[in-house]
Amino acid sequence: MADVATPVVAGDGDMTIEKPRRAARRYRPSGSAIVMALYLLFLMLPIYWLLNMSLKTNNEILGSFSLWPRDLTLANYAKILTDASWYMGYVNSLIYVVMNTAISLAVALPAAYAFSRYSFMGDKHLFFWLLTNRMAPPAVFALPFFQLYSSIGLFDTHIAVALAHCLFNVPLAVWILEGFMRGVPKEIDETAYIDGYSFPAFFVKIFTPLIASGIGVAAFFCFMFSWVELLLSRTLTSVDAKPIAATMTRTVGAAGVDWGVLAAAGVLTILPGALVIYFVRNYIAKGFALGRV
Amino acid sequence: MNKTVNQKAWFLILPVLILVAFSAVIPLMTVVNYSVQDTFGNNQFFWAGLDWFRDMLHSDRMWNALSRQLMFSGIILAIEIPLGIYVALNMPKSGFWSSFCLVLMSLPLLIPWNVVGTIWQIFGRVDIGLLGYTLDALGIDYNYTQNSFHAWVTVIVMDVWHWTSLVALLAFAGLRSIPDAYYQAAKIDQASRWAVFRYIELPKMAGVLMIAILLRFMDSFMIYTEPFVVTGGGPGNATTFLSIDLVKMALGQFDLGPAAAFSLMYFLVILVISWVFYTVMTTLDKREGN
Numbered sequence: 001m002a003d004v005a006t007p008v009v010a011g012d013g014d015m016t017i018e019k020p021r022r023a024a025r026r027y028r029p030s031g032s033a034i035v036m037a038l039y040l041l042f043l044m045l046p047i048y049w050l051l052n053m054s055l056k057t058n059n060e061i062l063g064s065f066s067l068w069p070r071d072l073t074l075a076n077y078a079k080i081l082t083d084a085s086w087y088m089g090y091v092n093s094l095i096y097v098v099m100n101t102a103i104s105l106a107v108a109l110p111a112a113y114a115f116s117r118y119s120f121m122g123d124k125h126l127f128f129w130l131l132t133n134r135m136a137p138p139a140v141f142a143l144p145f146f147q148l149y150s151s152i153g154l155f156d157t158h159i160a161v162a163l164a165h166c167l168f169n170v171p172l173a174v175w176i177l178e179g180f181m182r183g184v185p186k187e188i189d190e191t192a193y194i195d196g197y198s199f200p201a202f203f204v205k206i207f208t209p210l211i212a213s214g215i216g217v218a219a220f221f222c223f224m225f226s227w228v229e230l231l232l233s234r235t236l237t238s239v240d241a242k243p244i245a246a247t248m249t250r251t252v253g254a255a256g257v258d259w260g261v262l263a264a265a266g267v268l269t270i271l272p273g274a275l276v277i278y279f280v281r282n283y284i285a286k287g288f289a290l291g292r293v
Numbered sequence: 294m295n296k297t298v299n300q301k302a303w304f305l306i307l308p309v310l311i312l313v314a315f316s317a318v319i320p321l322m323t324v325v326n327y328s329v330q331d332t333f334g335n336n337q338f339f340w341a342g343l344d345w346f347r348d349m350l351h352s353d354r355m356w357n358a359l360s361r362q363l364m365f366s367g368i369i370l371a372i373e374i375p376l377g378i379y380v381a382l383n384m385p386k387s388g389f390w391s392s393f394c395l396v397l398m399s400l401p402l403l404i405p406w407n408v409v410g411t412i413w414q415i416f417g418r419v420d421i422g423l424l425g426y427t428l429d430a431l432g433i434d435y436n437y438t439q440n441s442f443h444a445w446v447t448v449i450v451m452d453v454w455h456w457t458s459l460v461a462l463l464a465f466a467g468l469r470s471i472p473d474a475y476y477q478a479a480k481i482d483q484a485s486r487w488a489v490f491r492y493i494e495l496p497k498m499a500g501v502l503m504i505a506i507l508l509r510f511m512d513s514f515m516i517y518t519e520p521f522v523v524t525g526g527g528p529g530n531a532t533t534f535l536s537i538d539l540v541k542m543a544l545g546q547f548d549l550g551p552a553a554a555f556s557l558m559y560f561l562v563i564l565v566i567s568w569v570f571y572t573v574m575t576t577l578d579k580r581e582g583n
Binding site for chain 2: 049061144244
């Protein structure tokens with residue numbers, strides 16, 4: 001621990017304190033830039049390698065070792081995007097992720113409002129109990145979920161996965177939204193009620209716009225955790241709602257692994273996340289602090 | 294903020310309660326149900342009392358998985374928290390490069406977990422992966438499927454790669470909330486870089502760091518997909534963490550009773566440790582509020 005923590009003292013230099021911060025930014029020695037460059041390099045290398053492989057033919061992947069594709073090919077992508085059993089995986093994933101985000105936000109909004117504005121019997125216990133669901137290991141729930149959704153005939157449907165993912169997304173959404181709502185002064189509510197707004201009208205017309213960034217962040221998190229989860233979505237589906245992440249295992253065939261297609265499928269699963277990040281980039285930092293900064 | 298006492302607020306929470314009752318309480322009760330019963334098949338169950346719990350408490354298998362799990366969570370927290378803080382301190386504060394770093398750093402967080410596993414599985418292969426190939430060329434006999442030490446290192450580096458950004462982003466959010474006046478005061482006092490970190494930045498980050506520790510602890514304690522894809526829990530049982538062992542037991546061997554007892558104790562351990570973190574966190578919140 002000490003090894004990693006000590007450079008904090010030495011690495012950054014005294015520049016930030018010696019000079020006014022604005023000037024410091026301009027003249028800052030490139031120490032920080034080097035640290036960030038190294039860290040980003042560490043993050044990007046494995047992803048680059050996946051991208052690199054997805055643009056090669058299997059012969060090239062297995063036959064020679066090269067840092068970039070010599071024989072650039074898009075055949076791996078073409079295979080995925082023209083084969084329904086492949087691209088339906090993406091459609092399925094997107095359907096249940098969007099459903100889950102909508103359900104989570106719809107139920108979390110009023111609850112977060114209640115937690116941020118009112119105190120009532122058992123509120124603190126209830127809040128922690130909600131959080132405990134975020135702590136529940138999906139492995140514990142895999143089998144019971146399978147039995148529950150099979151018994152009510154929802155096995156292999158998108159809604160089953162969406163509901164199952166609510167287990168961890170609803171508590172998280174409540175937590176984030178409550179943080180953002182706490183930042184809105186209560187006087188706004190009271191003024192609106194005096195002006196004659198009913199609760200629903202106030203909530204939709206005045207309150208929701210005020211916490212729009214919070215809603216965006218909560219949606220981002222629901223999207224993220226639903227998109228990356230595999231254990232539950234794989235257990236609850238077989239054909240019709242099979243997520244892309246589970247479809248990927250198909251590349252392991254009798255003739256060995258189809259590395260190129262596997263890599264291309266992997267790259268395509270990164271894209272939706274990258275798009276979503278781009279749209280919420282200005283709120284990410286605050287959102288990761290769950291609105292508590 | 295002063296909150297009004299209003300018992301009707303329960304109605305606003307009702308939708309969440311119904312949903313969570315459906316998706317958490319019913320399955321959890323199923324688990325409890327299995328944990329106290331035994332079966333000879335044919336869907337005939339009989340009462341087993343606390344036998345499964347007693348069995349599991351005396352099973353080496355569970356204790357080994359638990360100690361591996363604790364070691365794993367301990368190591369990754371010890372690496373990711375300081376590293377995340379360090380990265381956050383070095384991030385550009387605003388402007389294009391700040392957004393640039395934010396977007397790139399968030400990228401690993403949004404990759405499906407089995408794809409993360411696949412990426413590292415490929416990356417570490419000696420024949421086609423950059424990491425494995427480089428290590429091999431350097432003369433290191435790297436093989437994460439045979440050597441348990443290599444498997445551990447691979448899984449830990451993968452987790453650091455995957456999640457350090459989360460800690461960094463949280464710490465960054467905490468740093469951004471520090472008013473410039475604090476730094477100016479420190480400058481007047483001629484505080485050293487270390488003093489600024491220790492007495493201004495660290496206390497201001499305490500709240501978000503607790504969230505980071507809580508989230509990283511919970512998620513690392515439940516880790517399943519990534520190590521499963523990379524090592525499959527092996528070599529031997531070297532990287533069989535609690536969730537991997539549980540899935541093996543419940544879905545692989547279909548030992549419902551022991552698996553259910555295991556599940557409940559597993560959940561309880563997470564709950565207790567998380568409760569400690571959560572209590573510390575809310576206490577910090579309150580102190581800051583005053």
